[in-house]
Amino acid sequence: MKKIIEVEHLRKVYGATVAVDDVSFEVVEGEIFGLLGPNGAGKTTTVECLQGLRRPDAGKLRVLGLDPQSDGRELRRRIGSQLQDSALPDRMRVWEALDLFSSFMPNSPDWRITMDQWGLTEKRRSSLSRLSGGQRQRLFVALALANNPKVIFLDEMTSGLDPAARHTAWDLIRAIRDRGTTVVMVTHFMDEAERLCDRLGIVDSGRLTALDTPQGLISTYAGQVRVVFSTEHADLSWLQGVPHVSRVNRHGPRVEVEGTGPVLARVAAALVERGVVPTDLRLEQPSLEDVFLSITGHTIQD
Ligand SMILES: Nc1ncnc2c1ncn2[C@@H]1O[C@H](COP(=O)(O)OP(=O)(O)OP(=O)(O)O)[C@@H](O)[C@H]1O
Numbered sequence: 001m002k003k004i005i006e007v008e009h010l011r012k013v014y015g016a017t018v019a020v021d022d023v024s025f026e027v028v029e030g031e032i033f034g035l036l037g038p039n040g041a042g043k044t045t046t047v048e049c050l051q052g053l054r055r056p057d058a059g060k061l062r063v064l065g066l067d068p069q070s071d072g073r074e075l076r077r078r079i080g081s082q083l084q085d086s087a088l089p090d091r092m093r094v095w096e097a098l099d100l101f102s103s104f105m106p107n108s109p110d111w112r113i114t115m116d117q118w119g120l121t122e123k124r125r126s127s128l129s130r131l132s133g134g135q136r137q138r139l140f141v142a143l144a145l146a147n148n149p150k151v152i153f154l155d156e157m158t159s160g161l162d163p164a165a166r167h168t169a170w171d172l173i174r175a176i177r178d179r180g181t182t183v184v185m186v187t188h189f190m191d192e193a194e195r196l197c198d199r200l201g202i203v204d205s206g207r208l209t210a211l212d213t214p215q216g217l218i219s220t221y222a223g224q225v226r227v228v229f230s231t232e233h234a235d236l237s238w239l240q241g242v243p244h245v246s247r248v249n250r251h252g253p254r255v256e257v258e259g260t261g262p263v264l265a266r267v268a269a270a271l272v273e274r275g276v277v278p279t280d281l282r283l284e285q286p287s288l289e290d291v292f293l294s295i296t297g298h299t300i301q302d
């Protein structure tokens, strides 16, 4: 598989803050690659170094075979970059922004087609200030695609969107990838990372602490499943001795049993055998949330 991005031992320091600390990874053609981490983890710094927008203190970077520092101008012609909100005048109209951006780019697709693909035709005469959050995001992605990029960088693309708009944005990101553009995205949303990314790097305090597919991360770092049920039954100490059970937590009527493999069947059978009828019973698969906690020792909001 063709490597689109190569990062070796990237380091970036701001005064006493080590923003990015010895980070290495590769992104291959056609994937949605994500960096997931809490505020201040170094995600934006990393992707800005990749776009030649910040100068690394150490490390070797290659994007589309180019060095973002020495070939920055050439690189930025070939990559797509999601704009921040403030970058365009509020009074500019949707069609004007699309027209302007495609006029810079020699190999730009017809902006009217892009406008249509991203569902903006109806809003073409609206000024940017009058777009909803979701429409604005779609416009910024459409603008980032104006140069027909091989790779696009999206930094917190779905922040501030409502749930419906976030789902739409995910579909749009998949659509970009399906058209052959590699996607590098930054997020602090677990569900987004888990559902969208083919591979995912977990970043914490400047370090890349794990890198794999979401499912790979879950099976490596959060092996335990949880059987959850409710009961008023007083004594459940015997649950600890059921095969495949590793831990039992109880909060009032709510019981959580952690375990591995066929723990659900074992717990259900043991409950039946003792005549305990739980009011509900379900299996919770571990999530990226559990992975994050197990790797970093804290939740992403801490
Ligand atoms: N221009 C700057 N000058 C000084 N410190 C900076 C600068 N930019 C970032 N930092 C610091 O570097 C660290 C990493 O910041 P960065 O913006 O890369 O994090 P992030 O993972 O993108 O966070 P967020 O989720 O909040 O966007 C933080 O401690 C931040 O305060």
Ligand SMILES: [Mg+2]
Pocket: 043, 044, 045, 155
């Ligand atoms: Mg950031």
